[in-house]
Every structure is written in structure tokens, then in C-alpha cells.
Amino acid sequence: MGTEMNSTNYTQFNVPTPEEEQHRLEALRIYEILNTEPEPVFDDLTKLAAQIANVKMAAIGFLDADILWLKSKTGIQQNSIPREHSFCSYAIMQPGLFEVEDASKDERFQNFPTVKNEPFIKFYAGIPLITPEGYAIGTFCIMDTEPKRLSPELAQALKILAHQVMTHLELRRHWKALAKAFENQKKTEQALKKSESFYLSLVENLPQNIFRKDIDGKFSFANQQFCKLLGKPLDEIIGKTDYDLYPKELADKFRADDAKILETLTPIDTIEENINSDGSKSYVHVIKTPILSQDGKPIGIQGIFWDVTKRILTEQELAKERNLLRALLDYSPDRIYFKDKDSRFILCSKTVVSGLGLKSAEEAIGKSDFDFFTEEHAKPAYEDEQEIIRTGIPKIGIVEKETWIDGKETWALTTKM
Template identity: 35%
Template sequence: MKSPTPSFEQQRLEALHLLEVLDTPPEVALDRITRLVAQVLNVPIALISLVDQDRQWFKSRVGLEAVELPRELAFCAHAILEATELVVPDAIEDARFCNSQLVTGDPHVRFYAGVPIRTSQGFAVGTLCAIDARPRILTPDELSILHDLAEIVSREMQLRENLMLTRIQKNRSEAMFQASEAGYRSMFELASVGIALVAPDGGWISVNAALCDVLGYAPDELKHLTFQDITHPDDLDSDLEMLHQLSVGQINSYQMEKRYLRKNGSSVWVNLSVTKKLSEAGELEYFISIIQNIQARKELEQEARHDALTGLHNRRALDSLLPIAQARADRSRLQLALMFIDLDGFKVINDSYGHDAGDDLLRAVSTRLQSCIRRTDSLVRLAGDEFIVILEGITPGVEEAREVAQKLLVAIAQPLTIKGDVIRCNASIGFSMYEPGSGKAPDELMREADRWMYKAKHLGKGQVMP
């Protein structure tokens, strides 16, 4: 399989090398993207691949040990030629790839879908791709998701490109802000990402139009606020800690994902990159913040981990929530309880009152369950009429878990009026306990709670076991 060469290859390679991203360590934000591709598209391999002169190098990878491959073997070398995407349903049936070592040998590629990652100048420097060892066809929705995620990666690369261009400009003129005010202001205002100069005390010195669009404030309004005033309370401590390390010279810059509070009261997720400007005497003058709106990406992540009907965590989220909760239990030496809740007679309610009423009931039950547990606990809609509750930090023994379970039963059993009909519903609850340091696997906890739940049903329903 001969690797094709795009037009303007030299300029494309220059754009890639400008990013200074090749052979750099993994980045959390990009690793989340590849994990999301693997989960949402249900593929074993997902890659952020950058196509260099003689190789393709993987900035992020899921399901593949190799960190790079020869360009002549790269499906991605073909994908960067495409205006939108390259989809290969079955590589064995494609003359371009059927004899490739990647098809005839490990990892036995059969399916490939790649969307180009582009710089602000439109050069395709790589791809976000999904790979499977079996043939398949992407649905339009799946392809749309891959495009959306590739756009997020492109914007991450464009942010890096802007930072590199800013650094080059700074090196040429010692500091960007010693250049002509008109030239600086033009670049500052026309940037596609938010840029701000921030005083050491957190006050906004100067902000560009893109940042005002993200935050919903006018420039004059922001200048009467500090970044602390509009940072989400849950994110403020970590931001201040990183800013302190930057101020005292422990680090030269930092990057984090955080939420700002917009003028209309909503929150917006951003990727924040911060550096500092020192005076000739080495004293801190101000911080330079680059702020990119990543709300769309966060919403995709939210959608992938939450149940559409109730808004609760879903089964995919449970796969990470439970091991993390067990790790916290090991550190705190406090017990954890996992409750398996199954509604009694839900099928009869669905058949008698209709699926809309059933959906209303599930939403109401979700709200009632949520009101009975703490913010530190987790509530999951497993499937249909099944729910999981993870209780953390409970006292030794089973009494506290049983008391909470009884409280949940009482809440579920309260009559509910839906479209004039009074509906009553009960549930059966089984629970299992995790002893800190026991090493009990998540699947074992689930099976044990499931067994107790079925014993509760056989006792007459509306019961808690053990």
C-alpha cells in the first residue's frame, strides 16, 4: 500500500511541525476524546494520528500498543487527502488496503473511519480515527459524532497553533506587547479563542471579543470583576493552586478544564491555558490566559454517560463510578454499600396506563430516590426499571444500609398522580457490602446485590434483603 502525498505537502509538514506536538507526552483532554470515540462507536481502537514525513505518530491511542507506524502503512495518510472523511467498511474488499500488513497481520484491521484534523490554515495534519477488527457500517449519527469530536481535536490543535505563533511573535519582538499597539490589538481582537490579560489579584486588565462571547459580559463589565468572581465554586480551589505555583515560579504555565459562570447564570466549560509576563526586573506584571469554549465536547461526554429519560448516570458511567468509589473506601477505611433496586409490577403499569405514564413514573422515582441519598452517593439507572445506588462512607455492619433501603422503599411507595390516574408502585431491594481492602471485584458486588434483590422479590416484593 503506497502512501499518497497531498498537494502542498511541504507547507502541510511545516504546519505540523509548528505545533511542536510530535513525541510529546499524553494529554488528558485528548485521551478523553479517544476514549469517548471507543465507547460511543464501540470500537477496540481509537487514535489521534499525526502524519509526519515518514511516519504516523499517535498523540493519543486506545487499544494499540504501538506509538508510531511507517507512513507507507497508514490508512490515515489516505484520510488526510479527503475533504470530509475516509470510511473503509471492509479493508479486505478495498484494493488500496487489502494487502496491507495492518490488514493481513496485527491488528487485523477490517474497518476504518478517519476524519482529518486541520490547522487554522486548513492543512490536514492528521486524523481522529476509529478502527475495528470486523467489518461494519457507521450510522449517520455515529459519523456525525466522529466529525464533532474531530472538530474539537482540530480546535485543540489550532489553540496550540495560536500559542506557538504567539511565542514566535514574542521571540521576534522580545514581547508581543512591545510591538505596535495597532498590530497587537488586531491579533488580540480577531483571535478565534478567548484571550485575556489578568492582574496578579485576578482582575481583568484586557479581554478580547471572543472571550466576551464565551462569558456573555461586555468588556467594561468584566473589568469590574475578577476571574474568581465568575469561576464555578467547585473549580476555584484547583485554579488558585495552579495560579500560585505559576506565580512563585514552580511551573512556567498551566492548563486545566474549568467552568465559568456566565452573565445569564449558566455555566460554560472552557480549556484554560495560562502563562505569565514578567518585568525586566523579574517581577510578575500580569497573566496571559487563553480560553477555549469546550462546552460542546463536555455535553457529548455528558450524553455518553447519562440516561436520556431520567438524567441519571447510566451503565457506562457505573463502570467507572463503582471502582472509583471502592478505591475511596480503601483509602478512608469506611464501608461501601451497593443497592440493586427493581420496581415491582412496572410492566403491568406500562401495559395498563401506557408507556408515557411509565416514563413519567420512572422520572418521578428517580427524583424520589435522589432526594433520599447524599450528594456524595451515586444513583444510576441501570436499564428499564432497574436502579443502582452506591452509598459511600457508611458505618460498619449492614444496619445503616438497611435503614437507607427502607427509606427508599417508603419514598417509592408514595402514590403518584399521572394524568388523573393514581398509580402506586413498590420495589424490591437487594444490597451487597464492600469491606475496605477486601479486593472484591465490582462484578462480584453487582452479582451479590442482584441475588439478594431476587430473594427479596420471592419473599413477596416490597422487601429489602439481606
């Protein structure tokens, strides 16, 4: 009879508990077996055990924190037994067979209600149900009302049946994990489809041309704007390369750009100038980035580009006008200036700078006539400018007397607008 224990921990009812009891309980919870309905697969095993051992009772029990819950039983009425009154509390303390030949004569068990009263257990033999991680979560046991001792053959049979219980529990646990993983995968796929739908809706409604190529330079995606630009349906673009869609010199350039991106993993963000068939110039803003796999390796190129000809031509025209204005301010013999709505200088010619006795135009910025002239001149000049701002009517060819702060007087023919 095996009674050796691997722990000296005891409950308040003097029932032994494993050293890693909390981990054992956590392991039990993983199987989600407590308080579940009876199942034929377990009931068949308990019936078989009772028959081959020729005993009146057999059970598969799982030991929770305070009760032994019986998943399957034959010859027993109770669905659960208090832990402090269960043989299972002792059986889980050793890896092999735990056997009690006559509980009525064993001081550990003789006062158990199941020994003193119905069902009057005398013989008990139990095999712990041990998880792959080594935690005993319950027992497979047989019992009888007469003292007995198992033969080695029956002891081995009981071990095999206990192993079958754990095998089924493991299969069910893995099946549940697989089902959960499948459900999570399904949710992920649904989220991915939703994300892809949003992405497609977005890229198909953007005015920009969007495409993707694989590592071999073959187009794997193109939005409708790109298809419209090439004048081809999508199925005539997918799987094609730049050489199938563009002149060779352009295709060579595109492939060189792609090769550089794939080699350096550095995006390209540039404005390209193109010469049209009529000799005019057009400009395209191009952004290309590498597509990387989960392990960081390049698997393709994605790009977006759009026409910016109007913007570039406007910028060039503005730059030209700005240069002309700068030349006018720098070389015109007339004094030319610009003021804000409060009549403060914001831009002025070199002749204004020298006339005001300044070293640079920056010294005049933010100042007004009141900083350089007496109020006799500054005030009328300010009122004229405010009237022009208010009415939009210019003042042309006005003869003005300028009285300077240092007392100097000058005359000027002025046009303001």
C-alpha cells in the first residue's frame, strides 16, 4: 500500500496539499472541466474500470480548492465531496498508484463520512491525473465496500485508463485552443478584409496614381487612376513590367530607381521633369518606398505619383516675377516701396534705403514715415495711404514737401496705389 507523500503542507482539516498548490489549481482551470455535463467518453471508462476490477464504484474526480468534483461516476450518488473528506487529496501527492486496502482500519480515513456512512467505502485505489507539466489535477479511482488489494495486472490497467482520461483532456484542450485560434484567425481575416476594403476604397478615390510591383518588377496592383493614365484595364497591367508599358528609356530609368530602392531600402521622393511630344515640359511628383516582409527583407516596390505641372509652372512664374521685382528695386533710380495696411515698410528699393540714410532695407522694415519725417509730412502721408487702402483709388503725380527730422526739406513727385 503506497502512502508516501512529497509534501508536509496540510489544510486546516489536516489534509495534505502539494507545495505548488496555486499552480496546480491554475493548471486545472486550463482544462475547463469543472461543473461540466456528463460525457459518454468518460462514463464508459469508469464503467469499464468497475467491471474489470470487479468493484462496486469507480470515478473520475478533479480536485478543486475545497471540493473533489466528480466528472464521471458509477455506483456513487454524490456529485462532489468536500476536499477534507476525499481520498483524492492523498492520491495526488504521489505519481503512481495510491491504494487503501481497508479504510475502516486506517486512522486517516476511518472517520470519513463516505467510510462511516453510505456508500461505506473500505477499499480505494487511485491513479493521479497528471498534466504534461507535472501537476496532479485529479484522480481515476475505483472503490469497494469490501477490503481488497489490486493485482499488478489490475494496477496496470487502472494506469492505462487514467492515461486515457488525460489523453482525452489534452486532445480536447488542444482542440479548444485550435478552435479559438481558428476563431481568432477568422476575426483577423475579417478585420483584414475590412482594412483592405477601406484601403481599396481610399486608393480608388484618390486623384493620385498608385501602384505596387513585386521583387521582379511586375505590377501586382494599380488603382483606377493609374489604369486611366495608361489607358489600359487592370488585367492588362497586372503581371506586366515597365518595359511592357513605357518606352525603353523611361522603363530603364524606372527600373534603375527601383533597384536603388531595393538595394538601399531608402524611399525616393522627387519631382521629375518630362518632355512631352509637343516639346512642352510636364512635372510629376513621385514617391516610391520599399515593401518589406515580416523579417525585414525587400519583396517589392510601392509608389504614388501625381501631376504637379501647374504648380511648378506657377512657382517658376512667381520666381521670375520676384526676380524682376528685385531687379527693379535694386537698379531703378526712383524710390519704390511697399507698405502694409498700417503704413509700415515691408519692402523698399536701394534708393529708398539710401534716401532714408540707412545701411540696408532690413532697417526700414516695420517702421513708418513717423520714424524718418516730421509730423508735418508724416501725418498727411499716412492719411493719404489710409484713404487709398480704404477706397482703392490711387493718388498719381502728387507733389509732396518732405520735412525730415533733422530739419532738411525736400520735394518729391509721388504716385501711390
